[in-house]
Amino acid sequence: VIVALWLKRSSYNQTFKYLSVIVAIFFLLPNFNPDPTHVKYPSHLQWTTKFKVPDFFSKNIYKRYLKKNAIVVALPYYEDAACEPGVWQVQSKMHFRLASACLGGSPREFMQMPIYNSLPCKPASDVDSLAFQQYLNAIHPSAIIVKESLFQEWQPLFTKLHLKAKHISGIAFIALDHR
Numbered sequence: 001v002i003v004a005l006w007l008k009r010s011s012y013n014q015t016f017k018y019l020s021v022i023v024a025i026f027f028l029l030p031n032f033n034p035d036p037t038h039v040k041y042p043s044h045l046q047w048t049t050k051f052k053v054p055d056f057f058s059k060n061i062y063k064r065y066l067k068k069n070a071i072v073v074a075l076p077y078y079e080d081a082a083c084e085p086g087v088w089q090v091q092s093k094m095h096f097r098l099a100s101a102c103l104g105g106s107p108r109e110f111m112q113m114p115i116y117n118s119l120p121c122k123p124a125s126d127v128d129s130l131a132f133q134q135y136l137n138a139i140h141p142s143a144i145i146v147k148e149s150l151f152q153e154w155q156p157l158f159t160k161l162h163l164k165a166k167h168i169s170g171i172a173f174i175a176l177d178h179r
Contacts, residue, residue, distance in 0.1 A: 003020065003024060007020060007021070051084050051087070053087060053088060053091050054088070054147070054148065054169060054170025054171045055169035055170050056145075056168055056169040056170050056171045056173070057088045057091040057092055058091055059169065060092075061168060061169050062092050062095060062096070063095065065143065065168070065173055065175070066092075066095060066096045066142065066143060067142065068095060068096075069095075069096065069097055070096045070097065070141075070142035070143065071096070071097050071098075071099055071139060071140060071141040071142055072085075072096045072097065072098055072099065072141055072142065072143050072144070072145055073099045073100075073135075073136070073139070073141045073143070073144045073145070074088065074089075074098055074099070074100075074144075074145045074146075075124075075144065075145070075146045075147065075150060075154060076146075076147055076150055084147070085098055085145070086098065088145075096142075099139050099141055109138070110138075110139075113131070113134065113135055113138065114128065114131040114134070115127070115128070115131040115132055115134070115135040124150075124153040124154040124156075124157055125153070125156065125157075127157055129157055129160040129161055132157060132161065133161055136176065141176055142175070142176060143173060143174060143175055143176055144158075144163070144173075144174040144176065145171050145172070145173055145174075146165070146171060146172040146174075147170075147171060147172075148167065148170050148171055148172060151165065151167070151172040154172075158174065163176075
């Protein structure tokens with residue numbers, strides 16, 4: 001809309017205006033990716049993504065481990081990959097709820113927790129185990145799901161908290177009993 005108003009009022013010639021519109025439309029087109037193993041959409045022509053959905057989600061294995069609307073702490077939690085668990089959730093047709101997501105804004109109660117500033121920003125080795133346990137106690141998740149390639153990074157924290165993981169189809173799954 002802004003570009004349309006600018007073009008209407010600008011003194012540039014018609015050719016420049018038409019080229020501007022064509023360039024704008026070009027930037028709206030998706031990056032076509034013929035690889036069907038990435039996020040599933042009705043067609044193999046899809047938006048390109050840097051990550052692959054673990055089989056745990058793409059093959060519906062999650063249904064055996066997670067009840068409908070279960071709360072899940074999904075890791076990675078850091079900024080660069082914070083939306084990856086959101087893709088897992090979409091792949092499951094919103095079968096579970098994420099304890100965090102990349103939608104911005106957090107509840108005040110969560111913002112006041114000691115873990116709030118450290119979990120998304122620090123490496124797993126720097127996450128305080130007591131603060132993480134308090135976080136789990138406050139949100140009562142049914143499970144923690146960790147991307148398999150990152151499990152070794154998080155394992156020392158889980159060991160301190162006596163949490164045992166089951167490795168299933170591209171993820172590490174930790175069932176929680178709301179201690």
